Amino acid sequence: MSLELIGITKRFGELVANDAIDLKVGDGEILAILGENGAGKSTLMNIVYGLLRPDSGEIKVDGKVVAITEPNDALASGIGMVHQHFMLIPVFTVLENIILGHEETSQFGKLNLTQAREKLLSLAANFGFEIDPDAIIEDLPVGVQQRVEILKALMYDAKVLILDEPTAVLTPQETDELIEVIKRLRTQGTSIIFISHKLREVKALADRITVIRRGKVVATADPSASQEELASLMVGRPVNLVPDKTSHEIGEKVLEVSGLTVSDPTGRALVSNISFDVRAGEILAVAGVQGNGQSELAQALLNLEDHVNGSIKLGTQEVVGLSVRHTLDAGIAYIPESRELDGLISSFSIADNLILDTHREKPYSRGILISDSAVESDAEVKVKEFDIRALSISDPASSLSGGNKQKVVLARELSRPLKLLVACQPTRGLDVGSIEFVHERILAERDAGRAVLLFSTELDEVLALADRIAVMYAGKILEIVDAQVTREKLGLLMAGISQ
Numbered sequence: 001m002s003l004e005l006i007g008i009t010k011r012f013g014e015l016v017a018n019d020a021i022d023l024k025v026g027d028g029e030i031l032a033i034l035g036e037n038g039a040g041k042s043t044l045m046n047i048v049y050g051l052l053r054p055d056s057g058e059i060k061v062d063g064k065v066v067a068i069t070e071p072n073d074a075l076a077s078g079i080g081m082v083h084q085h086f087m088l089i090p091v092f093t094v095l096e097n098i099i100l101g102h103e104e105t106s107q108f109g110k111l112n113l114t115q116a117r118e119k120l121l122s123l124a125a126n127f128g129f130e131i132d133p134d135a136i137i138e139d140l141p142v143g144v145q146q147r148v149e150i151l152k153a154l155m156y157d158a159k160v161l162i163l164d165e166p167t168a169v170l171t172p173q174e175t176d177e178l179i180e181v182i183k184r185l186r187t188q189g190t191s192i193i194f195i196s197h198k199l200r201e202v203k204a205l206a207d208r209i210t211v212i213r214r215g216k217v218v219a220t221a222d223p224s225a226s227q228e229e230l231a232s233l234m235v236g237r238p239v240n241l242v243p244d245k246t247s248h249e250i251g252e253k254v255l256e257v258s259g260l261t262v263s264d265p266t267g268r269a270l271v272s273n274i275s276f277d278v279r280a281g282e283i284l285a286v287a288g289v290q291g292n293g294q295s296e297l298a299q300a301l302l303n304l305e306d307h308v309n310g311s312i313k314l315g316t317q318e319v320v321g322l323s324v325r326h327t328l329d330a331g332i333a334y335i336p337e338s339r340e341l342d343g344l345i346s347s348f349s350i351a352d353n354l355i356l357d358t359h360r361e362k363p364y365s366r367g368i369l370i371s372d373s374a375v376e377s378d379a380e381v382k383v384k385e386f387d388i389r390a391l392s393i394s395d396p397a398s399s400l401s402g403g404n405k406q407k408v409v410l411a412r413e414l415s416r417p418l419k420l421l422v423a424c425q426p427t428r429g430l431d432v433g434s435i436e437f438v439h440e441r442i443l444a445e446r447d448a449g450r451a452v453l454l455f456s457t458e459l460d461e462v463l464a465l466a467d468r469i470a471v472m473y474a475g476k477i478l479e480i481v482d483a484q485v486t487r488e489k490l491g492l493l494m495a496g497i498s499q
């Protein structure tokens with residue numbers, strides 16, 4: 001099936017998110033869409049899937065204009081979509097999620113699940129997926145949840161499948177598996193629209209690449225183009241994909257963790273008796289497949305975990321047991337894994353988000369009042385320094401694109417006096433230009449003599465930034481290796497295999 005978009009335009013108030021976009025995907029073709037954060041990719045796909053209405057433009061399926069005003073119209077035309085943020089109901093089972101919106105009942109009003117179950121199982125078998133139809137979604141790893149989303153689209157015979165940043169939350173292994181699934185879909189004749197910020201994947205998968213910048217199609221590229229060429233097409237300037245890292249003196253211990261154990265409420269150890277240190281001017285990366293205790297370790301460092309044993313020393317000061325506020329005041333900056341959930345208060349203005357942890361201090365605080373003028377002038381400075389692209393500092397943080405949200409978190413956290421930076425997945429979902437910026441800032445902290453603990457599931461990022469790499473597996477540090485380690489060896493360690 002072929003899908004063609006002609007002159008799609010979408011405005012949000014003053015902002016033109018899609019500006020007369022033309023695009024075509026042929027039968028059994030994989031089209032990749034590249035574009036900066038905020039370029040308009042998701043908006044365009046939401047229009048195709050019937051979640052948004054365009055202000056003008058047409059959608060053609062196999063050469064015929066179709067009217068798509070809601071997702072059911074898209075499905076009926078053979079268009080399926082896996083969203084950037086999954087749309088599954090966490091407390092429902094796999095099967096319940098799959099039939100949601102397509103429920104068939106017997107004449108007595110009882111849900112008819114048998115047929116759906118059979119179709120699901122045969123589809124899953126076709127792809128070699130192991131899926132338990134009765135598993136509860138929230139108990140499943142992210143990679144499996146995504147397979148459920150894909151199966152859901154295929155259950156209703158999608159001939160064009162839209163995947164909006166499907167790999168952003170996957171582990172390297174899950175990503176490789178997904179790439180195989182997508183290739184398999186192509187051989188079976190499904191057309192794919194694939195959106196990703198990861199140029200390596202785009203090159204591995206795409207038959208053709210369309211580049212969008214500020215709502216307009218600016219180029220069509222061949223997958224044989226180099227990563228550098230693709231990056232500069234996207235951002236409109238040359239991008240340094242591998243950050244410049246100079247070797248330099250490593251100083252004294254800043255963070256010393258000894259015998260640290262973090263347990264869940266039932267007493268099961270999620271981080272089990274680990275010890276390591278990070279020195280001034282050093283980046284220690286914590287690598288590993290997600291779910292091996294990295295998140296709990298990071299949160300324990302900020303005193304965000306309840307059941308902690310052992311010692312965490314910042315210089316000579318014991319940190320375990322401090323309030324979160326005193327932990328931050330002790331000199332730890334924190335970039336949380338989820339900027340949406342833990343990094344920002346979405347409904348607060350950009351300016352207010354920039355002083356969340358310093359609002360008690362002068363010049364922001366005046367007695368019991370906040371000085372608006374101090375907050376505003378501070379925000380103006382940070383917005384400039386960190387190149388935060390926003391219409392106004394009084395807009396809510398929720399209006400920012402992913403990359404710009406991350407810049408707000410960085411600007412706030414790096415503007416306090418700090419000894420240790422704990423950065424968790426700092427470039428997740430960001431475009432190449434924003435990644436370059438975040439990497440430069442993290443390296444600048446290292447070069448200024450701060451200790452940096454970087455949590456990342458992104459091997460390229462770990463290898464580019466780290467001075468040493470600690471690999472976590474099953475709640476333990478399996479090995480700490482130096483940054484010259486090969487990708488292969490790292491991959492093995494992440495799978496729990498150490499020689």
Ligand SMILES: Nc1ncnc2c1ncn2[C@@H]1O[C@H](COP(=O)(O)OP(=O)(O)OP(=O)(O)O)[C@@H](O)[C@H]1O
Nearest residue numbers: 012017036037038039040041042043399400401402
């Ligand atoms: N509902 C909305 N109301 C107002 N503005 C919006 C809305 N949805 C998107 N935008 C704006 O439209 C622009 C395009 O956003 P979109 O989500 O399509 O970008 P994207 O290319 O998918 O970016 P990313 O790579 O960060 O996912 C952005 O400036 C965004 O802030």
Ligand SMILES: [Mg+2]
Nearest residue numbers: 041042043084
């Ligand atoms: Mg998007």
